[in-house]
Amino acid sequence: MSCSAHPHVEHHGTALVTEARGVLTDAGEQWTDMRARVFDALANRDAPASAYDIAETLSASEGRRVAANSVYRILDLFVRTNLANRIESANAYLVNSHPGCRHDCIFLICDHCGKAEHVDDDRLTHSLREAADKAGFSDVRPVVELRGICAACK
Template identity: 70%
Template sequence: MSLHHHHEHSGEGLVAAARGALEKAGEQWTEMRSDVYDALAGQPKPASAYDIAEAVSKARDKRVAANSVYRILDLFVRNNLARRVESANAYIANPHPGCRHDCIFLICDGCGKAVHIDDDRLTGALIEAARGAGFADVRPVVELRGMCADCSGGGE
């Protein structure tokens, strides 16, 4: 099976799934981590650590340093709660934090929206090619840029 289908969480269900995944990994769900996750999940498109720090600062009514947010985002990425969009140096909440897959991002050059798809056949072929070239512990980072249906006029 090439495409993997799974339940994508949203809203409170997403926060509960993220908290459960982080605690299952032996990490604590602190108030600050919760605030960062809420800010990340509330972004309409991939956001920088500075964007998230600004959102958390507004929510807490006190300044939060971007360095603190970077550390938490790195923790989220390591534990599959968030994905890093490499080309944009930005982060996006993983809508299925309990599922480990190498996401393929489709990034709109018009509005900046990022959509992800999972295609284990494609990412598996990339991993095998890398192993064939002598690489180990390969983690595919695949990003395709183009125009989404709304920006290209294909959406209704």
Template identity: 70%
Template sequence: MSGHHHHHDFAGEKLVDAARDALVDAGEQWTDMRADVFAALAAREKPASAYDIAESVGLDRGKRVAANSVYRILDLFVRTNLARRIESANAYVANSHPGCRHDCIFLICDTCGAVTHIDDDSLTGALRTAAQGSGFAEVRPVVELRGLCSRCGDGDAG
């Protein structure tokens, strides 16, 4: 199994188009509400909770949006690879490459909350193998590393 996984990252309207295509290919509908939720999620630089997204979509629509409706949509997005859930923060990030399925390793800054994701199939593959060796099936590695990003850690040298 190769180490790093390479793919094409999308941004802006190309990301929205790729997400719509991936959702439709999965047999789901791209509704106005789903489009609004994805756009709000994709516009965020940091992970967002369902409440954050509900508030943002509600402001854009001019009416309150229930967080439980947003949770259902975000769960659909995670199942169909349009978004990733940051387990330790109960927050979500848009997947910048929705047509590509793989495990992500998230690097989360303790100071500013920024999230970077890296792909290393050799690491997540080893986790899958170890779990399967212990009798687990349908393993879905969730790897989150916490520390300081390069911006927040720069002043701490010495």
């Protein structure tokens, strides 16, 4: 679903988990205990996390080793179903706080603290798609990453 025609709702806490579970099950997938734990670990991070970061967090909290490969598969599912976004340059993931809306990704990434913010600008990404179309490309998926210093680190 595209949200360019209406403002989307940013979900947090239990509302985010409820929305994510609904989006995943609507996509024909199951909301398993392991998927819930991975989602929770990702949602509770202040900065983007790698599969290894999430596996380490889960391993510590569960007292048993959680394989990064298992986490990767879940994170890939989350990206496919719009529950998370992948920051390409860092091979890291960020929870999508409005999983019911599909937008192209624009990330603002802080070079000091590593925090990333996902913003939506459908006009900008539409222009990128048009440029790609003129160059003969199809099925373009714009992912824009802007690096700089966040307001908290200034």
